[in-house]
Amino acid sequence: MAVKLLLVGLGNYTHPNTRHNVGMMVLDNLAKQLNLTWTQHRPWKSHMAQIPLSFVTKSNVVDVDLILIKPRLLMNVSGTCVAKAVKELSIPASNIYVFHDDLQRSLGKLSIKTGGSANGHNGVKSVMEKLGTDAFKRVRIGIGRPEDRSPDVVADFVLNKFLPAEIATLEETVYPLIAPGQGLQTLCVRGELWRPVKEKQQKQQKQQPSPKLESVDLPSTPLDIKVQ
Template sequence: MRRVLTRVINRVLMGDPFARTKMGVNAEVHKQGRRKLVVGLGNPGMEETRHSVGMAVLGALAARLGVSDRWRGDRHVSGEVILSEVQDTQVVLLRPRLLMNINGVCVAKAARKYGVKPEDILLVHDELDKPLGKVAIKHGGSARGHNGVRSCVDCLHTDAVLRLRVGIGRPSGETSVERYVLSRFTSEEQRILDSVLVRSVDLVVSQLLPAASHQDPRPASSPAGGGRAAPHGKQREPSPED
């Protein structure tokens, strides 16, 4: 019942719940190659929690590209955006300003406005079934229990989106999953997270560059990159609202 209600909310906020074929109709035309959309999933006002680690990665990406001061609110997409470039690829960075469970509304609106196809969208989100320190790219597939991803799939009417899954691990002891994901990283975890953010940005950038290019757009003073991603696993997320 909760899932059905969330789906209805998604479609009501989209404005036209039956517009399966209208993606890009009102898009801003981009004639010089394909745009790509990178989204940091999370909860507004809770950017430092485990569940909003996607937003942390997006912030690190903006810093890598030297555009951290260019965030601007866009009421048409219910989020904050930056328009940037990675070599010849135009990139839209998006921080949704709606709750995680309806992040998909922001993503679909941004895709429509900026003329981005689902296959050119990269969602960055937390992954319960990977330990902190592990990151992995996933091409399409089900939401695996992640409410933010499920909202995106529902609003885009497809699961053909690229995902960067950032491990946050599962809680120990009697701590509930919902309380755990909405809590902040400990000081020890934060030290691990610092290197995770670097590796995550490396992976995002590699997906944005043309296939034949391996150049890194980071400033020379940025920290060195990390290793490759680990294989993906299943996600299980709490059923209550995030």
């Protein structure tokens, strides 16, 4: 029997390509690579796309019914859309992945966590309130933060569109981690983010302790170095 997984892209549907919409942008890219067409699903007040997938692991084959949704309501009340979809699909919180922007991380940095506070993100807060639980997974996508931390400046920052160079960064560092293949399989089967081999090696090297220098007894008299 196929496992149902729900991927939610948070954002403001009427403001495409803004930093606050990066969750929707990631799902748009995934849908494009899977050749999916978004359709408006009025009962959920969302756009949705769906596809059955099979992932071959070392021990078995995992069948997944993958559902993607983009709420049409504003970010701050998007939990209503998610709750309607979850109720109709009968999906447990552990099978829900909410993709959203994160000011605490530099552009292109991803992390995933289950449960915990909304960290000030109103979209995540709305989902928590409407589901009545925080036990869903959040894929946090770094968008950076302006040097001026005043509320008005931050609000303008997240509601403005990505610069071309920032879009290029997303295409290079973010989209591949959720792309069909190793990225999507790691997310759907293991509930984790895929890390390329090179990135894993760099992380391991950072964790290795620095080599200890052995003490050497130096001669009491200066060395006699001859230059020919």
